[in-house]
Amino acid sequence: MNKPLAQPRSAYRHFLPITTRWMDNDVYGHVNNVVYYSYFDTVVNEYLIRTGVLDVEQGATIGLVVETQCNYxxxxxxxxxxxxxxxxxxLGTSxxxxxxxxxxxxxxEAAAQGHFVHVYVDxxxxxxxxxxxxxxxxxxxxxxxxxx
Incomplete structure (x- = not known):
């Protein structure tokens, strides 16, 4: 299995500053791996809410995560x-x-990169x-x- 190379900043189209929190660190002194997925979720949902296409309370469709992956x-x-x-x-059909x-x-250069797939459902x-x-x-x- 070949590990992907870290991508440069220029490979991305939108950026969101995120401040790490004390509770993000683990006993080994770095951000715990599970927190990275929270950051992923934050940048995606911030973009969707800010652009007016995600109504978390009453929207007719919602995105469910069906796949995730991260490289550090x-x-x-x-x-x-x-x-x-x-x-x-x-960008697929659903x-x-x-x-x-x-x-x-x-x-x-990215410190970590990954993906997740949303399937949009009623x-x-x-x-x-x-x-x-x-x-x-x-x-x-x-x-x-x-x-x-």
Whole structure:
């Protein structure tokens, strides 16, 4: 299995500054691996809410995570500030593959990067639903060519 290379900042289309918290560190003195997924979720949902395409209380469709993955290249620690980069690698009929890079503030190379896939479903039935046009339009600026 070949480990992917850390991507540069220029590979991402949207950034969100995130301040690490004391509780993010583990006993080994660095941000615990499970917290990285929280950062992933934060940058995606911040973007969706800010662009007006995610109504967490009453939206007709919701995104359910069906796949996640992360590669770690360098530790992040409290009290560092990080910058979460976001791009969309695949925009399907009812799913989106979001890719995220986590950068130490000002760094050009990702300390960690990964992805998660949302399958969009009807809120009531939980059955897959086509991506709403407003969501497609909001995600269009984030789309990059698929990487192998």
């Amino acid at each position: 290249f360098a530790p992040l620690v409290f009290p560092e500030r990080i910058e979460a980069g976001l791009r969309v690698a695949r 799913s989106v593959r979001y890719e995220i890079g986590l950068f130490k503030e000002g760094a050009d 809120r009531a039935t939980r059955r897959p639903a086509a991506l709403p046009e407003a969501l497609r339009a909001a995600l269009a600026p984030l789309v990059v060519e698929e990487r192998s």
